[in-house]
Amino acid sequence: MTADRVRDRPDREDPILQVRNLRTVFYTDRETIRAADGVSADIYPGETLGVVGESGSGKSVTARSIMRLIDSPGQILAGSSIRYRQTETVRAYADSFSGHTAELSDVAHEVDKSAAFDQIDRTPQHFGHERPEDVPVADLVGGGYGPELGLCDEGDFVFVTDGEATRPGQIQRGFVEITALEGEAKRLMRGGRIAMIFQDPLSSLNPVFTIGNQIKESLNLHRDMRGSEATREAADLLEAVGIPDSRRRLKEYPHQFSGGMRQRAVIAMALACDPDVLICDEPTTALDVTIEAQILDLFTQLQAERDLAILFITHDMGVIANVADRVNVMYAGEMVERADVDQLFEHPRHPYTQGLLESIPGAQSGDSLSTIEGTVPTPNEPPTSCRFADRCPKAFEACREVHPVSVPANEQNDDHTAACLLYPENMSEQEAAMMHDQRNPPREESDTS
Amino acid sequence: MSQQIGTERGSTDALVQVRNLKTYYDEGGLFGGQPVRAVDGVTFNIQEGETLGLVGESGCGKSTLGRTLLQLEDATGGEILYDGEDITSYEQDELLSWRRNAQMVFQDPESSLNERMTVGEIVREPLDVHEWKTDGERRQRVQSLLETVGLQREHYYRYPHQFSGGQRQRISIARTLTLNPDFMVLDEPVSALDVSVQAEIINLLEELQAEFGLTYLFIAHDLSVVRHISDRVAVMYLGHIMEIGPTEELFADPSNPYTHALLSAIPLPDPGQERDRITLQGTPPNPRYPPNGCPFSTRCPARIRPSGYQDLDEGVWSQLNTVREVLRERQRADRTIRERIRGSLGWETRFGDMNDTITELFGEFEVPANVQEILDEVARRANENDEEAALTLLNDEFGSVCDGVDEDPEQSDSELQFYTVGSTDRKSYCHRHDSEYREPGPVIEDRSIKEHGE
Ligand code: SF4
Ligand code: SF4
Numbered sequence: 083m084t085a086d087r088v089r090d091r092p093d094r095e096d097p098i099l100q101v102r103n104l105r106t107v108f109y110t111d112r113e114t115i116r117a118a119d120g121v122s123a124d125i126y127p128g129e130t131l132g133v134v135g136e137s138g139s140g141k142s143v144t145a146r147s148i149m150r151l152i153d154s155p156g157q158i159l160a161g162s163s164i165r166y167r168q169t170e171t172v173r174a175y176a177d178s179f180s181g182h183t184a185e186l187s188d189v190a191h192e193v194d195k196s197a198a199f200d201q202i203d204r205t206p207q208h209f210g211h212e213r214p215e216d217v218p219v220a221d222l223v224g225g226g227y228g229p230e231l232g233l234c235d236e237g238d239f240v241f242v243t244d245g246e247a248t249r250p251g252q253i254q255r256g257f258v259e260i261t262a263l264e265g266e267a268k269r270l271m272r273g274g275r276i277a278m279i280f281q282d283p284l285s286s287l288n289p290v291f292t293i294g295n296q297i298k299e300s301l302n303l304h305r306d307m308r309g310s311e312a313t314r315e316a317a318d319l320l321e322a323v324g325i326p327d328s329r330r331r332l333k334e335y336p337h338q339f340s341g342g343m344r345q346r347a348v349i350a351m352a353l354a355c356d357p358d359v360l361i362c363d364e365p366t367t368a369l370d371v372t373i374e375a376q377i378l379d380l381f382t383q384l385q386a387e388r389d390l391a392i393l394f395i396t397h398d399m400g401v402i403a404n405v406a407d408r409v410n411v412m413y414a415g416e417m418v419e420r421a422d423v424d425q426l427f428e429h430p431r432h433p434y435t436q437g438l439l440e441s442i443p444g445a446q447s448g449d450s451l452s453t454i455e456g457t458v459p460t461p462n463e464p465p466t467s468c469r470f471a472d473r474c475p476k477a478f479e480a481c482r483e484v485h486p487v488s489v490p491a492n493e494q495n496d497d498h499t500a501a502c503l504l505y506p507e508n509m510s511e512q513e514a515a516m517m518h519d520q521r522n523p524p525r526e527e528s529d530t531s
Numbered sequence: 532m533s534q535q536i537g538t539e540r541g542s543t544d545a546l547v548q549v550r551n552l553k554t555y556y557d558e559g560g561l562f563g564g565q566p567v568r569a570v571d572g573v574t575f576n577i578q579e580g581e582t583l584g585l586v587g588e589s590g591c592g593k594s595t596l597g598r599t600l601l602q603l604e605d606a607t608g609g610e611i612l613y614d615g616e617d618i619t620s621y622e623q624d625e626l627l628s629w630r631r632n633a634q635m636v637f638q639d640p641e642s643s644l645n646e647r648m649t650v651g652e653i654v655r656e657p658l659d660v661h662e663w664k665t666d667g668e669r670r671q672r673v674q675s676l677l678e679t680v681g682l683q684r685e686h687y688y689r690y691p692h693q694f695s696g697g698q699r700q701r702i703s704i705a706r707t708l709t710l711n712p713d714f715m716v717l718d719e720p721v722s723a724l725d726v727s728v729q730a731e732i733i734n735l736l737e738e739l740q741a742e743f744g745l746t747y748l749f750i751a752h753d754l755s756v757v758r759h760i761s762d763r764v765a766v767m768y769l770g771h772i773m774e775i776g777p778t779e780e781l782f783a784d785p786s787n788p789y790t791h792a793l794l795s796a797i798p799l800p801d802p803g804q805e806r807d808r809i810t811l812q813g814t815p816p817n818p819r820y821p822p823n824g825c826p827f828s829t830r831c832p833a834r835i836r837p838s839g840y841q842d843l844d845e846g847v848w849s850q851l852n853t854v855r856e857v858l859r860e861r862q863r864a865d866r867t868i869r870e871r872i873r874g875s876l877g878w879e880t881r882f883g884d885m886n887d888t889i890t891e892l893f894g895e896f897e898v899p900a901n902v903q904e905i906l907d908e909v910a911r912r913a914n915e916n917d918e919e920a921a922l923t924l925l926n927d928e929f930g931s932v933c934d935g936v937d938e939d940p941e942q943s944d945s946e947l948q949f950y951t952v953g954s955t956d957r958k959s960y961c962h963r964h965d966s967e968y969r970e971p972g973p974v975i976e977d978r979s980i981k982e983h984g985e
Pocket of ligand 2: 787788789825826827828829831832833834835933947960961962963
């Protein structure tokens with residue numbers, strides 16, 4: 083965040099959280115809404131990944147899927163993988179849930195992927211790749227195809243990729259598959275390793291308990307603290323999030339806090355479990371701008387102190403510019419562009435991002451604002467074209483026939499991708515369209531589950 | 532305390548003139564106590580055909596002010612002259628016919644439209660109320676209005692739920708246009724909309740203004756929207772206008788400390804900006820208990836400090852401010868009877884020991900002995916549950932003209948007033964524009980350098 087952004091991030095560490103091919107759908111009487119439709123993202127320790135999009139883009143659904151907060155009629159479909167990769171966590175899980183732990187270390191090299199795709203009714207394109215050998219085993223196993231392929235047992239959710247399942251302390255690499263978690267294993271992850279902060283702090287607070295009781299409950303649950311030790315820690319947490327006179331405040335109820343103070347209290351609660359990943363869904367949208375500034379400062383400070391990975395969801399391009407190291411732009415259920423924050427604002431590649439940035443009322447006055455005509459479509463069918471095509475000023479014929487996939491969109495910068503047929507730039511429109519088409523699942527087989 | 536602004540511009544072409552307007556709620560209410568001073572004496576004009584932007588944080592009184600201008604709320608005091616006539620003195624029937632001139636658009640297109648009525652019925656309702664011409668003519672008018680706002684004639688027969696947020700806001704706007712108003716109060720009309728849709732509605736409002744010569748009061752918390760659409764801007768805080776003047780000058784070169792802080796808090800869509808953000812401490816005071824002196828004094832980054840403490844560390848000042856906030860909050864916190872009794876017996880209450888809080892706050896700073904002495908006394912008074920006395924002591928010692936403390940009774944008037952600032956007709960409500968003090972801008976800069984280093 084701000085001045086010293088984590089520039090050296092990619093080589094520094096592995097992502098702590100990896101989302102691959104996430105598809106979360108909602109069933110209604112009339113249609114199936116593909117709220118998150120093939121979303122992939124990486125979040126690194128200590129960085130802030132901004133996810134920006136308008137209403138209906140699927141940004142909140144993505145966050146809630148990571149938290150496993152999707153209830154019926156919503157469902158995370160098979161093929162989706164959300165991997166928590168922090169080694170310490172993998173060790174702890176392998177230790178506690180040895181019956182659900184599988185080793186992928188050896189099998190990984192031996193998997194005949196072409197044969198594998200004959201066994202399941204999926205194509206490499208469903209996993210975002212053209213050839214079987216390009217699909218990582220983790221995507222297959224994480225996506226729930228492990229048992230079918232004989233790579234693990236039904237119900238496994240801890241996967242060791244370097245080390246032995248029987249010696250948890252020695253595990254070097256692996257992941258916990260969040261989409262497969264149930265019961266206690268799910269509870270330990272949600273709130274224990276990953277915490278979430280919502281737009282409305284009252285939705286996270288219980289009106290009949292004091293703030294202190296709620297923080298202490300979390301301390302008790304996740305860190306086994308009780309009594310005066312818990313009280314002291316709770317008071318320290320309130321101080322840490324900038325609530326003075328903390329001992330008195332602990333004894334007060336949510337309604338006795340102002341909006342900004344409530345959000346601080348919720349942040350204190352989230353920190354009580356000492357998470358590594360913090361998911362913030364529009365956490366400052368309901369706040370006034372001077373209070374928003376305080377809370378954004380607080381996030382920056384906490385991130386530096388605790389090396390938190392933050393997934394920050396907002397519709398506000400100004401907030402994104404201030405908090406994010408990298409940005410993913412979502413539109414109609416898909417990630418349409420991803421880039422470093424500077425790149426994104428200076429050289430937006432996707433026509434939607436370009437339109438979004440131009441429609442912000444800036445310093446220019448007098449002229450009428452540029453707009454994006456039309457409205458966001460509801461993603462209720464598997465994509466067979468660009469979902470932005472009806473509104474895109476740069477649309478051409480192929481845009482209505484080929485569904486664009488994420489490709490490199492900036493020759494100077496490998497980490498900058500866009501899902502648009504205009505890219506990669508070194509290809510002709512024709513070639514590019516063909517290339518995008520080949521990376522889509524075959525039309526007739528594309529799933530409607 | 533009233534805000535006196537001299538006559539602004541030639542008031543000849545002012546469509547709306549507001550003079551020392553006050554709107555209080557719960558006056559002498561349930562507890563016979565303090566009223567909520569939502570609008571606490573504001574004076575300004577709105578020129579014919581202009582857009583006056585009204586900005587401020589929630590609870591600052593901007594919406595109440597907008598509603599009072601349309602007499603949807605009763606004014607507690609002051610005047611609203613519309614075309615020279617004081618509408619606060621209108622009788623009910625006079626008001627009804629006056630309302631044809633003045634309309635309001637609300638933030639939430641979801642709740643402001645009656646779901647059970649067709650779009651046609653919604654838009655023509657004002658015509659029905661005012662029994663305008665014949666049925667057929669009403670429909671004609673409504674259908675052409677739908678076109679004016681970018682919808683279609685056929686939409687007349689549809690229901691609101693068939694429309695998107697942006698379209699629903701267009702329906703609300705069409706409705707306000709039915710009676711050909713001259714003046715519109717737009718209360719956060721685009722806040723609930725997505726950015727791309729927001730831009731369309733702003734464009735529409737600008738087109739309508741040009742076409743029909745409308746005068747707008749545009750209320751919003753989003754400053755970039757206000758900057759785009761307004762000719763002049765008024766900045767409100769705790770029931771008062773802190774600064775008012777032409778948009779570009781006010782944004783480019785703010786004068787009032789609150790305007791400085793507000794502008795610097797906006798996150799701009801530019802990751803490269805290396806700006807020193809002024810992060811204000813605390814939250815706005817409760818308008819039921821405004822501070823003495825300047826309304827912004829509890830959070831002001833440029834607050835004038837008493838001459839005796841010029842060398843005090845920035846950090847200590849900011850913690851002194853926190854102590855004051857804590858005391859104010861303790862004072863207002865509802866206390867159960869049991870707690871009062873426990874307190875009066877000297878037993879522990881949930882309020883805890885103020886000494887601990889003070890130690891925590893000042894732990895990392897070097898506090899001069901004379902300041903520590905006062906803090907000890909403040910803590911003693913607070914521990915006796917006499918926050919009032921603790922606050923008085925703090926105020927007497929560390930307060931200044933900003934806090935309504937008259938350090939030097941010989942000196943001129945310490946009543947806060949408006950000063951003309953900048954090169955156009957701009958006014959700012961702050962003691963610092965008095966030649967006796969330094970201007971807010973440099974003071975804020977100095978203090979922030981002292982606190983954070985360069
Ligand atoms: S694929 Fe075509 S329609 Fe879609 S964003 Fe690119 S140019 Fe526009
Ligand atoms: S009068 Fe004092 S407290 Fe008020 S804005 Fe000016 S400097 Fe700040």
